[in-house]
Each structure stands twice: as structure tokens, then as C-alpha cells.
Amino acid sequence: MQQDVITMVHGSGGSATSELINEIFASEFRNDTLDQMEDSAVVTGGGRIAITTDSFVVTPPEFKGGDIGRLCICGTVNDLLMRGAVPKYITCGFILEEGVKIDLLKRIVHSMAETAREAGVQIVAGDTKVVNGDGEFYINTAGVGIVSDNVDIKAANACDGDVIIVSGTMGDHHAAILSERMEIDTNVTSDNAPLVEMVRNLLIENIKVHTLRDITRGGLGTVMKELATASGKTFYVKDEDIPVKQVVRDFCGLLGLDPMYMGNEGKLIAIVDREDADRALEVIKNSKYGQDAAIIGEVKEDAPGQVILKTKIGGKRSLDILQGEGLPRIC
Amino acid sequence: MQQDVITMVHGSGGSATSELINEIFASEFRNDTLDQMEDSAVVTGGGRIAITTDSFVVTPPEFKGGDIGRLCICGTVNDLLMRGAVPKYITCGFILEEGVKIDLLKRIVHSMAETAREAGVQIVAGDTKVVNGDGEFYINTAGVGIVSDNVDIKAANACDGDVIIVSGTMGDHHAAILSERMEIDTNVTSDNAPLVEMVRNLLIENIKVHTLRDITRGGLGTVMKELATASGKTFYVKDEDIPVKQVVRDFCGLLGLDPMYMGNEGKLIAIVDREDADRALEVIKNSKYGQDAAIIGEVKEDAPGQVILKTKIGGKRSLDILQGEGLPRIC
Secondary structure: OOOOOHHHHHHOOOOHHHHHHHHHHHHHOOOOOHHHOOOOEEEEEEEEEEEEEEEEOOOOOOOOOOOHHHHHHHHHHHHHHHOOOOOEEEEEEEEEEOOHHHHHHHHHHHHHHHHHHHHHHHEEEEEEEEEEOOEEEEEEEEEEEEEEOOOOOHHHOOOOOOOEEEOOOHHHHHHHHHHHOOOOOOOOOOOOOHHHHHHHHHHHHHOOOEEEEOOOHHHHHHHHHHHHHHOOOOEEEHHHHHOOOOHHHHHHHHHOOOHOOOOOOOOOEEEOOOHHHHHHHHHOOOOOOOOEEEEEEEEEEEOOEEEEEEEOOEEEEEEOOOOOOOOOOOO | OOOEOOOOOOOOHHHHHHHHHHHHHHHHOOOHHHHHOOOEEEEEEEEEEEEEEEEEOOOOOOEEEEEEHHHHHHHHHHHHHOOOOOOEEEEEEEEOOOOOOOHHHHHHHHHHHHHHHHHEEEEEEEEEEEOEEEEEEEHHHEEEEEOOOOOOOOOOOOOOEEEEEEOOOHHHHHHHHHHHHHHOOOOOOOOOOOOOOHHHHHHHHHOOOOEEEEEOOOHHHHHHHHHHHHHOOOOEEHHHHHHOOOOHHHHHHHHHHHHHHHHOOOEEEEEOOOOHHHHHHHHHOOOOOOOOOEEEEEEEOOOOOOOEEOOOOOOOOEOOOOOOOOOOOOO
16 A cells, blocks of 8 residues: 555545455455355355344444444454354454554454454455544444354243353443543453353353353443343342452542443353353363453342342342433444 | 433343343244354355355444344345355354444344345344444344356456446445535435346346446445456446436535545446456346446556546546545445
8 A cells, every 4th residue: 555544545446445445454354265255155054154243333443452343343242152152253344543543453454353363253244434534533343153952042031040250341442442542551451252161161061051242332230130130030149259359449439430331352251050060160160261250140030131249248229221411332 | 112212221131131032033034043042053064155244333323224123134135245255144243332222223124034035035144233322223244155167257357348337326325425415406316226137138148248337435446446457357338438427526526525525325336358358247237226227438458456537528547446445434
């Protein structure tokens, strides 16, 4: 590319678009399917497939521990995993404002390619548009995975007596983004990670997993309330059992934030059959990105749709989904 | 929704996001799969699947003959069709700037739902993000279709002797968008349309279709050059055989535009076996949105990768892909 920044001509669909695609995207993402440059990719499917999509608008696009490129692959891969699918194919759509720096774009695209390799997915289709503006950009990813016949993981499957596990510490991504924006040097790094190995291990070990959900925008509180509502069950969790890194806890204390409503990008909540709970915890702890996993509570059915948080001093409070603004553009 | 416009709180992932999703999107798009509100949709797949994605940034979002909602469904459905797939599932990601009018969003979402019904596809997953700005919005759609075992349609399959057909008049969408922006009342309407019936009929009638491509951004000239390059063949076309509506021709004359490089959103180019050419033309003409179809040329192999346009007065010129800016934000 001769230019340093994106201009409207890169969105023409003509020779400049072609140059952008070839030099920035194709060189990093190349594989036999994508190289065909067809209107759509034809790939091997399966009897049941999982499909998902997410757009990523995080600011800043690079942050401690990750970037929007790693984030967009992780987010989509994790959404597929939460249904017990094996993530296979990713599409990506770039919306670039005029003025995006080519160097930054190259780093992000490289990070996407690396993360896709780590997660074992192929990027099989893409699209680029250029709009007016001042150098921001957005990435949409969609994903397709294959679901084995015997897998049935969904919110409605949570049962009375099930045990609730989280795969690690809460709030890391949120705290990392916020400290970048506030230019505070906190040593908090984003947890953005693909949970492929963790979910694969749970399935291989035949853990009776009823529900999985990745804990992103809205945080653990929002996710639990959504799951309790969808299943018509009651979630009881103990505040002191919810893992939070000390550095994140300190950061939250300083700013009056509640880790319960802070987003992560590489953590899941697993609702598993009680008899498998200890084994599930062990499997997660022994998986990549799962070393801080913990059992945080249990599922009952005495108050359908409620999430009850037991506090350290013996109180109880009912959690709702996140109210109000939250942190804008966290993912 | 109590508000008239989108604000940052709609992107929080909390209660306002939930309200936006339920009142605007879920009510229009609802189906059993989407209603589950899971991280990804699990649906019936197939042995071979086609996958594609596109982002839509067209301005203005509503124009004569269509809108960004109809456009995004048509674009993605058509990309799947171009590989001979039966379009099945659509995901949509909305990136909304603050200030988007809720009424406009409702009309667009309604148009998406209607077009999805016309095309026979289900919207199975979605995502919404809110960013700073002044009321523009972008939609990304990804699509999945099922490809029958015996179907093999791609650019590389174009053969010496094949016949080149276009399914209708060139430049309609481009001219419609441009006249909206220039506030000229031209009576040109966009051709945005899903070509489901047309491609289905070609497959049912066992027409030997070697290549299909929808003629969008960059226009017929760019598409032909891409196909000639990918197949290593020579495309000979006659200028006078390329259908262009008189009103579009007049509009182009006035502005010095070349219909050969103007985008459409409901037209395809089909490269078919010579012995099936007349029958293919008939099938397309009898399909919805195909009444103006025409045979425009033939495929040879004397000048690999070249597109040769024969002009009315007997001249010849070699076509390249679109150079320069084109019309920004046409789709």
C-alpha cells in the first residue's frame, strides 16, 4: 500500500479496494477457501450447525493484553462454544472510517490471524466498506460451528440442584479498557481469550454440562439473571466465592465499580450436574485460561427467575440485569 | 421505547439494550431459533454449506425502490445463491451511532423482516452496538446456505464456448442512489431484489450453469474482469446487447457515467454451457426480477484474463476493473 491511511477510494469496489484486500487481508488470512475470492465460501458442514454474530467497536482498539482483532475472534468463537459447538468458520466485515492508519490495521489483522490459528478456525469470507469519519473502525464477525448429535447445551437446561462454576476472575477486560481510557497504569490486562480447549475438555470428559454462557458485556450479574429467567430457576451465589483479582478489586474500590457487572472476554459460567461438579472444576482449572475457576453457587427452583447473592456478612440481595449506562464500547 | 433516538445507554448490554432488542428487533424477526436468545443459534445444517458476509453503509438509508434493510438481506442472500446454495440463515449486526431515529430503525427492521420472508431465510442471530456519532448506522449481515452435492458453480468453471447472460438492466441501483443524493427526480428505482427464484429455477431446470456472480459495487465491467481473471478465459461482449433502461442511459449521459461500472443490487451474470444458453435465458426471463435478461457475449480462451467489449461502431476495447473512486457508500 502506498498510502498511510484509508481513504474513500478504498471503498470503491475497484482497484484500490482490490489492493487493500490483497495486501492487508488476504496475505494474513489466506487459506484455500478464502483464496477463491468467491461471493461465498463453500465448506464442509454438519448435521447440526451453530451460527452467531457480533460487532466490535471497542475503544481504544489496542489495550493491555489484547486488541480488537483478538477480541473479535475470541468473542465469536466463544459464542459458538457456549452451545457446545466446535468452532470452524469465521467471516469478517470491516467498516473503516477514512483516516484509519494502515499500520494499525495491519497489526489488528495480524492479531486476528494469530487468534484464529490459536482457536483452530478458518476465516472464510470477508467484506470491507469505507465511510466518512475520522479514523475509527468497526469489525463484525460471524461464526459457524458444528454441533455433535449428542450435545444439548442451553440456558433452559439448568436444573434444580445444579452447581454454578465460573472459569476465572471477573472484570479483567472491563478494568483493562477503563484504565487505558483513564490513562491509569494499573497492571490489569484484558482476559480476551478463546475458550476452545476448555469446552472441548468438558465435552471429552463427558461432564454433564447443562448450560454455558460467556460472561461479556453486562457482566456476571446480567448473565446470571438472563439464565435464571430463561430457565425459570433460582441462582444462589456467594459473593465471597466469586473470584476477582486483587488489582481489579482495588481498581473497583477506587472508582466505585461492582465486579459483578463488569465485562470479561475470556470467561464462562458453566451450570453442571451436581455429581460432576468437582470433576468439572478440575477440568476447567486444568484447561488453558481456566486456572482461577471456582464454584460460586447452586441452582434451585424456589424463586423462579431470581438471582440471590449471599454477602459475606450474611445478607442477601436479589440481582437484576445491569441498569443504566455501563461502560460504553467495551467490546 | 420511550425515547425517539438511540443513545449510548442502548449499547450498555443491560436493561436499555434489552428493551431495544425486544421492542425493535425481536418483534419483527421472531422465530423459534431467535426467540431462544442464546449466544449462538443451533440449526439444521447440511453436508456442504455456503457462508458469506457483507456490511451495508449505504446513504441515504431509504431510497426509491428500497432501503438498507431490504438491501442487506438481498445482498447476502444473493451472495449465497451465486454458489448455487439454498439460502437458509441470516445473522445481523447493527452498529448504531447515537441519534439514530427509532422510527427510521423500525422501518428498516420491518423491511429486513419482509425481505427475509420473501427470500425464504430465517434471521437466527443478531447483535447491536452503539457508538458515538450523529445518527448514521451500519448493518452487517452474514448468511449460511446449503449446497447440494451435485452443484459446483464458481468463477474458475467458465469454459471456452460458454455464453454470457445478464439477468436485467445495468446501473439501476447506482443511478437511484445518486439521484437521491443529488435530489434529482429521475424516476429511477433501485433494483434491490433477492434472486432466489431465478437461481432455483436454473437449478431445477438442470441448466449447465458454470458461473454466477451478482453485479454489485464496481459494476458489470469489474465483475467480468474478475471472472475472466479467475477462470483464465476471455470474455467477449457486445456493448449494444447490454441492457440499460432508457432513463438510466439518459441519466448517465447527463453526468458522464458509464453503466458498465455502475452497481446493481438485484442482477446477476450467468456463464452457461452454449447448448443450454437459449433455455437459460428463457428460464431467467420467466423468473421474478429477470424479465429484461439478455445474452451479451461469449467466453473464449484466446486472450486469458481479458474482457473485450465490441462497440456499436465496430471498435474493440479491453475492460479493466473499476479505477478510481466510484460512488462511495452505494451499498
